[in-house]
Amino acid sequence: MTSIVDKGYLAVKPQASANTPVIPTIFLPYITDNVITNQNFERDMRLFGIDWSGLDILRGSKEHAGDIEFYVDPFTVGHFLNMAMKKGATTNDGGSPLVYTHPFTAEDSDRYTIEFSVGGYYTRRYFDVRVNTLDISIDNGKVKGTANVRAGGEWSVRNLKTALSGAVTSLTFDQSYSNYPAKGLVAGDTLIIGSTEVEITGVASDLQSVTFGSKSITASAGDAIYLKCQTPSYEDKRPILMFENVLIGAGVDAATALTNATCANQTQVNEISLSVNNNLSADPLSGDDCGPRNIQATVKDGSLTIRRLFSDISQVQKWINASKQAFVIKMLGTLGNSTTREEVRITINNAKLITNNNPVNQGGFVYDEQEFALLYDEDDAQAIKVELFNLEDGTDY
């Protein structure tokens, strides 16, 4: 049997707390991912009286991480922001329909359970997921996001511990992969054993087994048990945000930058990319096989790169003098109601040029090629803020 990649999906949902996976029910369109579990296997180099390198491999610390690429639209980006930053109180504009504003600041985010369907065949579930780095760039005129995520654990495939025959209401997993093999499953999940499906009604508190309604199953010890893919469902798809609708306001401070983020006063650039890094700690932790693994931000940082036509020496001067600059980047979508657009608005309070190069490209224009460090601003008491304007009331975040 072959499987087609395109039959896969990404589903997400915020968790109420750490180490409490949920069934993800919010399906997000995405481009690609390379999120994997790395068991850090290495050759077993212990001496066994032979002249060959190893009889077996040994498992190391498990790591669950990788990148997810998606186009930025006002619906999809909300969940990646909520996985990357701390959401504040949602407000609305009072219009019809309501356009909501969700502010995000650089603090520990919600934890998510996310699932990837592998060609519609089986599911890779990760829980306690947070975004490590969130990159925003431009891809052929479209605003693209790349989220590097880290997770506390995964559930995809396990083995049956003891054979099953006749009508049964529970099954036990073996401990080949984990001492707590049911960790990651929740009531309502559907498991597949051979050609039989069971819907979990309970996960044992010792995380060794699950219960379900009576089912006739014939299976042998060691048989694979895997998580069934969902039938994906999507909410109203929002248009992807486009580079041609990105307005960049620049100024000596964030307030000035905001007033300049208009068609008349904008700073136009040829290329722009932004990276926000939570520098997540995902170190192995004693007891994290059953308990939570700390996936939390350490010192956060960010960078901004811009390529724009050289027009005068002002940017060179700012680089020479290490002057503060502020930016408001408005990524405008379509009107949500008669007055308010859907939008991703990024406020950068204190950016300073690390490099400002004018490279020689014969036959071409002179460009300012710039890399900014995003710094904490003492006056505004923040380094970065993201505001998302969309039609979601925020209860899913």
Place this chain on the structure above:
Amino acid sequence: MEYKNKTKKDLVLMGYGKVKAGATIKTNKKINNANFEEVSVKKEEEKIIKDKEIKI
């Protein structure tokens, strides 16, 4: 089998089309999606009996 969109949002269920919030669809396949709940025949019968009782 009959499934109800139990969310407050209209959803496009892949392979089935748009299902409005609270609306149901009929299918001979199992829907594995927590946004949808199976409407059991027993529940429907109970509802019909209850509706009749209310009318009486």
